[in-house]
Amino acid sequence: MSRIVVVGSLNADLVVGVDRFPAAGETLTGRDFAVFGGGKGANQAVAAARLGATVAMVGCVGADAYGGWLRAGLRADGVDVTHVETNTSVSSGVAVITIDAAGQNEIVVVPGANGKLSEAVLDRHRAAFASAAYVLLQLEVPLETVAAAARLGRAAGAVVVLDPAPARADALPLLPLADYVTPNETELAALAGVRAEALSDQAAVADAARALLSRGARHVAAKLGPRGALLVGPGLERHWPAPRVDAVDTTAAGDVWNGAFAAALGHGSSVDDAGALATAAAALSVTRKGAQPGMPRADEVAGWPTRTHDKGEG
Numbered sequence: 001m002s003r004i005v006v007v008g009s010l011n012a013d014l015v016v017g018v019d020r021f022p023a024a025g026e027t028l029t030g031r032d033f034a035v036f037g038g039g040k041g042a043n044q045a046v047a048a049a050r051l052g053a054t055v056a057m058v059g060c061v062g063a064d065a066y067g068g069w070l071r072a073g074l075r076a077d078g079v080d081v082t083h084v085e086t087n088t089s090v091s092s093g094v095a096v097i098t099i100d101a102a103g104q105n106e107i108v109v110v111p112g113a114n115g116k117l118s119e120a121v122l123d124r125h126r127a128a129f130a131s132a133a134y135v136l137l138q139l140e141v142p143l144e145t146v147a148a149a150a151r152l153g154r155a156a157g158a159v160v161v162l163d164p165a166p167a168r169a170d171a172l173p174l175l176p177l178a179d180y181v182t183p184n185e186t187e188l189a190a191l192a193g194v195r196a197e198a199l200s201d202q203a204a205v206a207d208a209a210r211a212l213l214s215r216g217a218r219h220v221a222a223k224l225g226p227r228g229a230l231l232v233g234p235g236l237e238r239h240w241p242a243p244r245v246d247a248v249d250t251t252a253a254g255d256v257w258n259g260a261f262a263a264a265l266g267h268g269s270s271v272d273d274a275g276a277l278a279t280a281a282a283a284l285s286v287t288r289k290g291a292q293p294g295m296p297r298a299d300e301v302a303g304w305p306t307r308t309h310d311k312g313e314g
Contacts, residue, residue: 002054002133002265002266003053003131003132003133003266004045004048004053004054004055004056004132004133004135004259004262004263005055005056005057005058005128005132005135005153006041006042006044006045006059006135006136006137006259007058007059007117007135007136007137007149008040008058008136008137008138008140008141009039009042009059009093009138009140010037010038010039010042010057010060010070010084010093011038011039011070011093011094011109011114011140012035012037012038012069012070012092012093012094012095013035013036013038013039013095013097013290014094014095014096015033015034015035015098015099015251015289015290016033016096016099017030017031017032017033018030018031018098019031019101020100020101021098021100021106034289034290036291036292036293037069037074037292038097038251038252038292039059039114040138040139040165040252040255041059041136041138041140041141042073043256043259043291043292044136044163044255044258045057045077045136045259046073046074046077046079046295047255047258047281047285048259048263048266049078050077050297051263051281051297051301051304052263052267052298052304053262053263053266054266055080056079056080056082056132057080057083058083058122058128058149059083059084059114059117060084060085060086060113060116060117060121061084061085061086061087061093062086062087062092062093062112062113063086063087063088064091064092066091066092066094067086067092067113070084071084073292083125083128085121086113087113090115090116091110091112091113092112092113093109093110093111093112093113093114093140094109094110095107095108095110096108096109096110097251099249102247103248103249103250104250105249105250107251109166111141114140115141117145118144118145119144119148121145122145122149122152126152129155129156129158130156131156132153133158133159134158134262134265134266135156135158135159135160135161136161136258137149137150137153137160137162137163137178138162138163139164139165139168139171140166143170143174146174147173147174150174150177150178154177159179159180159262159265160177160180161178161179161258161261162175162181162182163182163254163255163258164181164183164187164191165183165187165254167183167186167190167191168190169190169193171191172191172215175191175212175215175216175217176215176216176217178218179218180218180219180220180261181212182220182221182223182254182257182261183220184222184254185205185222185223185225188205188208188212188220191211191215192208192209192211192212193211202227202239205222205230208222209222209230209232213232213233213234218233219231219232219233220232221261221275223254223257224242225250225253226242226244228241228242228279229257229275229278229279231271231275238275240275240278240279241279242282242283243279243280243283243284245283246287247287248286248287248288248289249288249289250286251291252285252291252292252295253282254282255291256278256281256296257278257279257281257282258278260277260278260281260282261275261277264304264305268305269305273303276303277304277305280301280302281295281301284296284301
């Protein structure tokens with residue numbers, strides 16, 4: 001089974017349920033409140049581990065109650081947390097998430113210790129990359145750290161999967177460092193320099209994805225929510241439709257897609273099968289509350305592979 005290394009954020013998700021989002025200056029009464037493990041890095045680590053992958057997490061937490069709790073949560077899902085450092089100068093990362101009755105979310109993130117994940121930290125944990133077959137990256141930690149992690153992954157011969165989230169146009173220099181770039185519609189629009197509303201059909205999404213190819217991305221897998229996912233590469237265009245589900249909470253669906261995609265490739269799936277399985281896993285995740293609690297396990301995803309292989313794309 002191939003080893004996945006995830007470099008990124010760990011957050012405590014403070015989740016409030018509401019009937020609708022408040023207007024500016026408005027106070028609403030929420031339906032419920034819960035705290036879940038989150039952060040795009042930790043989410044992708046848990047998603048891959050629950051699907052049977054061997055996963056190591058590289059990141060930073062604060063020296064507070066959330067820091068220990070976040071470590072314990074990852075460890076409980078089988079993620080190696082040897083390379084998660086504790087920083088005593090700041091809090092752990094926190095995300096305040098509001099979810100409406102339709103399952104849509106609004107999120108405010110306080111980076112905390114995630115902002116302290118530096119190139120110096122990576123240097124102390126180079127051993128994590130030595131046996132990596134896949135390196136998963138996101139943008140909730142400093143961009144220079146993401147770039148350094150991508151270079152370490154490539155030096156190890158790993159497949160680098162970059163989730164350019166949250167959306168930021170200054171992530172363009174990272175594209176040539178990734179084998180797969182996996183934006184959602186908002187992120188794709190930001191990187192391609194178009195309006196998100198313009199990505200209303202598959203042809204427009206494919207055109208925007210090709211714009212990223214022209215900037216150095218090898219493959220672009222656009223995550224389109226209920227429209228599924230679209231993979232575009234040199235001479236390649238493949239659409240994976242999403243199963244119809246009743247969405248309860250869309251938080252971390254994109255993270256599930258990334259973790260599942262890498263896990264499936266690591267199990268020996270073809271890219272075509274990995275994309276289909278990742279799309280199915282992401283759809284299943286939105287039928288449950290909470291970022292990490294809602295993530296499926298292998299026996300819940302129909303057709304999940306059982307064979308393994310060495311480093312590579314599958």
